[in-house]
Amino acid sequence: MKLLIGVSIPVIVYLLSYGDPSVGAILPDHNQDHTAKVSCSVEKLMRSSESLYIGNGDARSVLRLEFQLSELTSNLSSFDFRTFDPEGIIFYGDVGRDNWFVLGVRDSRLEVQMSNGNGQMVLSKWGPNVSDGQWRKVTVDSTINTIDVRVNGEVVVMLTYHVNNGQGSPSYSTLGIVLGDLPPGSDVQLLRPLVPALDGCLRNWAWVKKNTEVLDSAMETDENRRCFQNEEPGAFFPAHGYATFKPAVFSTKDKDSWTFRLQLSFRVLEDGGIVLGLFGAGNISALTITLDLEKQVLEVSLLGKLAHSLKFPPGVCLKHWQTVDVVIQSNQVVLSTTEASSSMDILPADFKALEDIWLDPDSHISIGGTSEQAEPGARFSGCLKITLQGTAVELDSAQYKHPLIHSHSCPLAI
Numbered sequence: 419m420k421l422l423i424g425v426s427i428p429v430i431v432y433l434l435s436y437g438d439p440s441v442g443a444i445l446p447d448h449n450q451d452h453t454a455k456v457s458c459s460v461e462k463l464m465r466s467s468e469s470l471y472i473g474n475g476d477a478r479s480v481l482r483l484e485f486q487l488s489e490l491t492s493n494l495s496s497f498d499f500r501t502f503d504p505e506g507i508i509f510y511g512d513v514g515r516d517n518w519f520v521l522g523v524r525d526s527r528l529e530v531q532m533s534n535g536n537g538q539m540v541l542s543k544w545g546p547n548v549s550d551g552q553w554r555k556v557t558v559d560s561t562i563n564t565i566d567v568r569v570n571g572e573v574v575v576m577l578t579y580h581v582n583n584g585q586g587s588p589s590y591s592t593l594g595i596v597l598g599d600l601p602p603g604s605d606v607q608l609l610r611p612l613v614p615a616l617d618g619c620l621r622n623w624a625w626v627k628k629n630t631e632v633l634d635s636a637m638e639t640d641e642n643r644r645c646f647q648n649e650e651p652g653a654f655f656p657a658h659g660y661a662t663f664k665p666a667v668f669s670t671k672d673k674d675s676w677t678f679r680l681q682l683s684f685r686v687l688e689d690g691g692i693v694l695g696l697f698g699a700g701n702i703s704a705l706t707i708t709l710d711l712e713k714q715v716l717e718v719s720l721l722g723k724l725a726h727s728l729k730f731p732p733g734v735c736l737k738h739w740q741t742v743d744v745v746i747q748s749n750q751v752v753l754s755t756t757e758a759s760s761s762m763d764i765l766p767a768d769f770k771a772l773e774d775i776w777l778d779p780d781s782h783i784s785i786g787g788t789s790e791q792a793e794p795g796a797r798f799s800g801c802l803k804i805t806l807q808g809t810a811v812e813l814d815s816a817q818y819k820h821p822l823i824h825s826h827s828c829p830l831a832i
């Protein structure tokens with residue numbers, strides 16, 4: 419049932435009366451139909467002591483293993499792997515500069531890229547869809563002229579290639595392995611580029627049957643290297659995390675009548691705060707969408723002035739997924755949920771200013787917070803799924819992304 423309330427009082431009157439509980443409450447109270455109480459307190463998120471987070475937001479903390487070739491008795495590596503990310507690098511291995519191997523994910527399926535003295539190759543889209551958040555056992559084995567990749571015991575890549583004798587890689591002595599990325603600062607040119615950072619987890623690993631204390635100690639010293647026990651799709655923003663984009667990434671084809679359209683799904687973990695902002699040159703705040711957890715209100719501010727807000731009734735738990743559609747048109751802001759919709763008039767001049775800032779190449783969109791956000795109580799911490807101007811926001815293509823943001827996974831309390 420859609421409930422459309424047109425409010426035609428000028429914005430300024432609304433602002434003066436803000437705080438009056440009768441204004442802005444647009445959702446019907448659910449308490450009557452949902453008498454069974456849903457607990458809104460979320461238990462602490464559990465990190466696993468045995469699964470390693472391989473996402474690499476920061477080049478300084480990339481996980482790297484090194485082995486002396488002379489000490490290796492096997493090239494067999496195996497691990498359990500879990501991800502929701504459709505694209506990225508699981509690991510990169512090399513013996514010398516031009517002899518490298520990459521196991522990655524593209525379009526949710528495994529991909530092998532390699533380069534050696536005999537040439538280069540890409541084997542794309544093998545095996546099952548691995549981006550469904552299920553644990554799978556992956557094994558990779560190689561000899562001088564074969565490669566064999568298995569998922570849950572089933573062969574997905576088996577390759578034999580010709581080797582030019584006498585043109586091997588004689589003088590290199592180490593096997594280097596980098597998890598979740600290419601070596602930082604390297605000039606390795608993948609044959610088909612991959613968005614490198616993979617938001618994924620490994621456990622029960624055995625790398626060429628050798629000790630891997632580096633990985634154990636990374637998990638001991640940095641809790642962010644331990645995966646959350648349970649996860650679901652979504653993007654995870656810790657309290658300090660935000661990502662920025664240029665508005666042009668979300669350009670709409672229909673240039674004649676520009677409209678701002680946002681579908682915002684969120685789940686709060688610790689705190690509310692700014693979930694999305696549009697800032698012009700000099701950081702002029704054109705638009706901010708803020709979640710106030712204490713007041714249970716989502717506020718939309720235009721040019722620093724409150725333009726509309728949506729109050730969630732007490733029965734609605736913001737620690738569970740909520741979806742709100744925000745549409746800003748030439749003369750109004752419309753906020754809708756599946757239950758209700760309400761609009762508030764805005765000044766056409768404010769809309770024009772918003773449109774101009776959106777179209778300005780010096781502007782930026784900030785998601786999950788902003789760099790300026792000072793008060794610790796007002797930093798959004800939670801999970802987001804955002805569609806902006808009809809395009810799903812892909813955090814791996816952000817201009818800036820805080821290193822602790824998980825682009826495709828969102829922790830679940832047990």
Ligand SMILES: *[C@@H]1O[C@H](CO)[C@@H](O)[C@H](O)[C@H]1NC(C)=O
Pocket residue numbers: 525526547548549550
């Ligand atoms: C892979 O599986 C996930 C989860 O079921 C699904 O969302 C995604 O669309 C699938 N990807 C492809 C390419 O089929």
Ligand SMILES: *[C@@H]1O[C@H](CO)[C@@H](O)[C@H](O)[C@H]1NC(C)=O
Pocket residue numbers: 490491492493513560561562563
């Ligand atoms: C491991 O791979 C290297 C490089 O391809 C090869 O020279 C070596 O023979 C392999 N070792 C085993 C045990 O297959």
Ligand SMILES: *[C@@H]1O[C@H](CO)[C@@H](O)[C@H](O)[C@H]1NC(C)=O
Pocket residue numbers: 700701789790
């Ligand atoms: C504007 O914000 C950016 C990041 O969002 C920051 O780096 C920059 O210093 C700010 N500029 C001004 C003039 O405040």
